[in-house]
Amino acid sequence: MELADVKQTATEARLAALSLPEGGCLAAARQAAVSRVQTMGLPGRRDEYWKYTRPESLTAAEVTKAAVFTADEAPMFDEFDRLKIVFVDGVYNAEASDDLSLEGVQIDRIADICSQDIHWAKDLYGVLEARGQSPVARPLAALNTAFAQDGIAIHVTGKPSKPINLVYVHSDEASDAILHHVIRVEAGAEATILENGPAASRFNKCMEIDIADTGKLHLVRAQGRDHERRAATHLFARLGTESVFKSFTLTVNGILTRNEAVVELLGDDAIAHIAGACVGDGEFHHDDTVFITHDAVNCESRQVFKKVLRNGATGVFQGKILVKEGAQKTDGYQISQSLLLDDDSQFLAKPELEIYADDVICSHGSTTGAIDEEALFYLRSRGVPVAEATDLLTLAFLAEAVEEIEDGEITAAIVARLEGWLSRRR
């Protein structure tokens, strides 16, 4: 199909502004991705999938400058015993990073893999992204596969003793970073990946996750607190039999964030939980777009998304559960809720179910609401000041999403950030 002229022009302009990194064993994947971008064209305003979120600033050839945010607090996971891998404006920084060796896991830079002829990542890089292009196109992810300057390949073969923490640092107000990570979890292996920090003025990130039978992966990321960032992230996950994938994302501030998650349950008895909590104030647009495909028997999926919005902030949720023919005993759950702290903020939601099997349980719900006045009065009548009572109820609203995190220490760290955000707005 021919692309509309506007789309063609915009796509060509963006492609012209980028240059293909050295390919090595990933060269073919990058080339194929370029073709995908050319065929699909970059997202435009009139695309149905971008109905609620304007893609222009994410696709433009030129990056919009964004002020570097100076935080008055230590980075999120600094207190944790972890293996730290640092990217500054999207470039791996060896000095700031820990040694990459850790028992039970093999870690390599994508930039290093590109100079090798053989590497396991070759079979994953761009593969899940390409699968994820149907039935809905995700051109920014293909663009990422083609042009990612850096990233990390993590091969989990055992049970590493500590989490791997990808720490992003934003230092240049005109930075335009494209990062691509690939993660393969072998049978019986289990790991936790943490991500945090403002990455760049514009950030395009793609993470492909392949979990073998009985493998387990926990992913917790914290986006923010930078106000001016524009980010498009994609998570592609493929799950084998009895495998588990749990992902939680905290998003604090940001002019524009689009987080897509594309999950395929391909082996029986697999479990995927994708959760997110975001808090936005003023110039804030946050979009969670999730697509979960059940293509095996007796799998469980949960989508739990909560958004707290104030001062004209916008939240978007597009979530789909697709149950393929034969995917019997599917247990699919999806909830998306927003708490609007004033009349100027808005929440746009498009929950979807598409089911081709008869023996399934799928439920979805989406709500928009304000603070419960009855509950607020009850708390105040016990002496809790109105600001504190409002914060308590706001945290309570977010709880269902935050509780998706299994690890207590991580949960506490996330809650502390949310409390901080709320208390700065009293």
Next chain:
Amino acid sequence: MLEIKNLHVKLEDEDKQILNGLDLTVEAGKVHAIMGPNGSGKSTLSYVLSGRDGYEVTDGSATLAGEDLLDLDPEERAALGVFLAFQYPVEIPGVGNMTFLRTAVNSQRKARGEEELSAAEFLKTIRAKAKELKIDADMLKRPVNVGFSGGEKKRNEILQMAMLEPKMCILDETDSGLDVDAMKLVAEGVNALRDEGRGFLVITHYQRLLDHIKPDVVHILAGGKIVKTGGPELAMEVENNGYAGILAEVS
């Protein structure tokens, strides 16, 4: 302790007058009961005293130990010592009962310039008081009132009262929905708090709660004002003859 004079209250959004010149004084150390037919304004009185939105005071005053209550926020009234045991305690998913109580106790202490209770002190106190009310550890951990039975909710109200040690306790139909055993438990909880420095306003539709919490004074509220005041025998009269007799007598 609590002094209400000529209180007139209407609904904020509607042209509906609910209280029409209510006068009432509750002395420290005394238990006053208010009885009245459904819809007579009993809950409205309790809400207006505790500061709930939606009501407009068009005339009259209410003071606690000389301090004007009506201009204060609910939390300020609470810090002064007003406590309302709700007719319908509110469920708050996501907020742990224990967290809630600790925040409440310490907020009030802070507002009064007192030192906050440490986690250990708080735990010790709440465990002892919860035990007296047969509230188990699980109920303390659960979200506020969520999944509680009617009786558990009412016991939880009394636990809050015991922890907050208010000066003026207002109980709005605390007996409703309770079986005899639960009512005894709640009454024991209330009686344990009876103290020279503390006033009680026990609102009830039926006399039976007053068998367990012996009132000093009984008032009949009808049509938005106190129409009759007497001793405990007045409650018996309601029990035996219903409200109709008394209302006919005063009109």
